[in-house]
Amino acid sequence: MLLPSPQQLRYLVALADHGHFGRAAAACAVTQSTLSAGLIALERQLAAGLLERGTAVKRPVFTPLGLELVARARTALAALEAVAETAAIARDPLSGPLRLGIIPTISPFLLPRLMPALRQAYPRLRLWLREDLTERLVAGLDAGKLDLLILALPAAGNMETLPLAEDAFHLALPRGHHLAARDPVPISALSGERLLLLEDGHCLRDHAEAACGLPRNLAATAEEGFSATSLHTLVQMVAGGLGVTLLPQLAIHGGILGDAPVDIRRLSGAATPGRMLALAWRPRSPRAAEFAGLAPTVAVALG
Amino acid sequence: MLLPSPQQLRYLVALADHGHFGRAAAACAVTQSTLSAGLIALERQLAAGLLERGTAVKRPVFTPLGLELVARARTALAALEAVAETAAIARDPLSGPLRLGIIPTISPFLLPRLMPALRQAYPRLRLWLREDLTERLVAGLDAGKLDLLILALPAAGNMETLPLAEDAFHLALPRGHHLAARDPVPISALSGERLLLLEDGHCLRDHAEAACGLPRNLAATAEEGFSATSLHTLVQMVAGGLGVTLLPQLAIHGGILGDAPVDIRRLSGAATPGRMLALAWRPRSPRAAEFAGLAPTVAVALG
DNA sequence: GAGCATGATCGATGGAACCGATTGAAACCT
DNA sequence: AGGTTTCAATCGGTTCCATCGATCATGCTC
Numbered sequence: 092m093l094l095p096s097p098q099q100l101r102y103l104v105a106l107a108d109h110g111h112f113g114r115a116a117a118a119c120a121v122t123q124s125t126l127s128a129g130l131i132a133l134e135r136q137l138a139a140g141l142l143e144r145g146t147a148v149k150r151p152v153f154t155p156l157g158l159e160l161v162a163r164a165r166t167a168l169a170a171l172e173a174v175a176e177t178a179a180i181a182r183d184p185l186s187g188p189l190r191l192g193i194i195p196t197i198s199p200f201l202l203p204r205l206m207p208a209l210r211q212a213y214p215r216l217r218l219w220l221r222e223d224l225t226e227r228l229v230a231g232l233d234a235g236k237l238d239l240l241i242l243a244l245p246a247a248g249n250m251e252t253l254p255l256a257e258d259a260f261h262l263a264l265p266r267g268h269h270l271a272a273r274d275p276v277p278i279s280a281l282s283g284e285r286l287l288l289l290e291d292g293h294c295l296r297d298h299a300e301a302a303c304g305l306p307r308n309l310a311a312t313a314e315e316g317f318s319a320t321s322l323h324t325l326v327q328m329v330a331g332g333l334g335v336t337l338l339p340q341l342a343i344h345g346g347i348l349g350d351a352p353v354d355i356r357r358l359s360g361a362a363t364p365g366r367m368l369a370l371a372w373r374p375r376s377p378r379a380a381e382f383a384g385l386a387p388t389v390a391v392a393l394g
Numbered sequence: 395m396l397l398p399s400p401q402q403l404r405y406l407v408a409l410a411d412h413g414h415f416g417r418a419a420a421a422c423a424v425t426q427s428t429l430s431a432g433l434i435a436l437e438r439q440l441a442a443g444l445l446e447r448g449t450a451v452k453r454p455v456f457t458p459l460g461l462e463l464v465a466r467a468r469t470a471l472a473a474l475e476a477v478a479e480t481a482a483i484a485r486d487p488l489s490g491p492l493r494l495g496i497i498p499t500i501s502p503f504l505l506p507r508l509m510p511a512l513r514q515a516y517p518r519l520r521l522w523l524r525e526d527l528t529e530r531l532v533a534g535l536d537a538g539k540l541d542l543l544i545l546a547l548p549a550a551g552n553m554e555t556l557p558l559a560e561d562a563f564h565l566a567l568p569r570g571h572h573l574a575a576r577d578p579v580p581i582s583a584l585s586g587e588r589l590l591l592l593e594d595g596h597c598l599r600d601h602a603e604a605a606c607g608l609p610r611n612l613a614a615t616a617e618e619g620f621s622a623t624s625l626h627t628l629v630q631m632v633a634g635g636l637g638v639t640l641l642p643q644l645a646i647h648g649g650i651l652g653d654a655p656v657d658i659r660r661l662s663g664a665a666t667p668g669r670m671l672a673l674a675w676r677p678r679s680p681r682a683a684e685f686a687g688l689a690p691t692v693a694v695a696l697g
Numbered sequence: 698g699a700g701c702a703t704g705a706t707c708g709a710t711g712g713a714a715c716c717g718a719t720t721g722a723a724a725c726c727t
Numbered sequence: 728a729g730g731t732t733t734c735a736a737t738c739g740g741t742t743c744c745a746t747c748g749a750t751c752a753t754g755c756t757c
Contacts, residue, residue, distance in 0.1 A: 414703085415703070415704055415705095416702090416703075416704085426703085426704075426705095427704090427705080427706080427707095430704060430705060430706090431705085431706085434705080434706095454704090
């Protein structure tokens with residue numbers, strides 16, 4: 092079978108991305124004439140119409156087949172890149188740019204310890220960071236805008252995960268709260284309390300609800316329409332006596348309490364309540380082995 | 395990023411397949427010098443050692459990285475082929491070679507009706523047939539040796555499936571059997587009977603056991619170490635009074651009984667006992683839409 | 698040690714990819 | 728309506744590289 096040239100596929104993808112011959116050509120670092128001729132050659136070779144010719148108005152219009160081929164061209168180019176990338180990584184592992192996504196309930200407690208450790212262990216690693224909710228990180232991973240995630244399981248998405256460490260949930264109480272007399276506090280004892288959690292979208296909220304056996308999204312927020320947007324504000328709300336909350340061990344260990352008048356108690360229940368911190372990457376990523384090599388360093392920084 | 399050329403990747407894959415420079419070159423329709431130079435250029439471009447040079451004795455020896463890259467090169471080439479194939483199919487759907495796998499409990503009852511219908515509807519389709527157990531068909535599909543399967547669900551494997559028609563199980567009894575007095579016969583009434591099934595490996599056995607609520611692989615065989623290898627022999631064993639069995643509607647409709655002294659009764663139970671006949675193909679196959687277009691013709695042939 | 702098989706190397710060549718300039722056509726502005 | 732702008736297709740000329748055929752180097756076999 093006669094294969095299309097990668098260069099021509101690049102032209103096709105670039106045209107789809109930019110919607111303009113000249114700009115697409117510039118993005119490919121060729122002249123417009125080259126790109127135009129390349130696409131015509133591709134159409135001729137595939138014996139298929141990719142663009143609506145003749146009715147040319149302002150923007151190039153793809154045929155349905157053209158759009159389908161754009162998508163397939165993207166995956167083919169990605170597969171070719173994977174070949175080159177695999178070789179590049181074998182040549183020089185854990186160096187170069189790495190786009191890392193971290194969820195907000197891990198980031199502030201991990202990064203201050205992780206970054207220096209990584210700088211020392213892998214000085215040639217150029218780390219780009221993005222903090223966001225799990226859902227958006229996974230979308231970024233899928234779209235190829237992120238290479239590696241640090242998140243909490245269980246999490247939905249098409250990715251390979253590598254568990255790092257269990258992160259237990261503890262109960263945070265306003266000082267003097269009657270539950271503080273018990274340690275550990277059985278989860279069932281929380282049923283009468285006002286449980287404060289992060290606003291919807293944070294996986295910590297889902298995991299905490301699951302740990303308490305609550306149906307999803309039914310935990311109380313402090314007031315209607317007002318919910319905590321970070322663990323730090325959540326702690327302040329608990330300190331203010333608005334309710335109780337669950338805090339991950341990682342955050343407590345990271346000093347989130349400060350001087351706030353909040354007491355911490357262990358929890359007991361059917362299963363140990365908590366979440367699993369993990370690395371995640373695209374399935375069959377060329378850098379999978381590389382990422383797995385990072386796991387010990389991250390695990391140490393998790394404490 | 396500088397991409398490797400498809401041609402060089404073909405050289406790499408061909409060398410891995412043939413284990414010999416000369417034969418690999420012949421398979422690529424180039425001279426040995428061209429292939430050799432191409433691989434050296436690839437090594438230089440990727441700045442990676444793919445072959446154990448110097449110690450070259452009888453056969454080329456790949457480095458671990460080389461083997462990894464061979465695998466990635468295969469997927470990259472397959473992705474490029476998918477681009478070309480998508481265009482070819484759009485140009486001329488349902489023509490050319492199609493390698494079809496069918497399980498033995500469908501094949502003899504479907505093909506006599508399906509083949510003429512396909513020949514008439516798609517005269518340019520060149521159909522290659524393979525009859526085998528589900529497991530081996532799925533393996534062939536994965537390996538790219540088959541394009542399309544006709545099988546019975548539920549079935550395990552990495553594939554997209556398109557349900558065609560329900561195929562109900564009926565009870566086959568030796569003439570004069572006491573259960574023949576009832577119609578339908580409740581599944582629970584089978585518990586005292588000797589239930590004959592196909593030998594292990596046939597999905598029909600698994601599905602029939604599931605329909606009867608039996609744990610897997612516990613149905614009786616006629617004698618220890620002797621089990622039926624086809625539905626036709628199974629019918630003869632029932633006719634001989636060795637026990638009872640379940641037959642799919644498709645087989646009965648296909649005339650499997652002939653003149654054998656066997657009575658057929660409907661079955662009743664919690665769920666309608668039966669299996670789902672379906673088409674199956676590789677996920678994201680360029681020909682997915684094409685295959686789905688075959689479904690009506692196959693469904694009609696199923697009766 | 699002669700003979701053979703295998704893979705690397707070399708010089709020549711044809712074709713493909715590319716560029717810069719130009720043309721042709723449609724849309725926009727006044 | 729007419730001039731202007733924008734955009735894609737086309738053309739001629741140049742460069743570069745994959746390929747070929749032939750030769751060389753090496754290690755195994757008899």
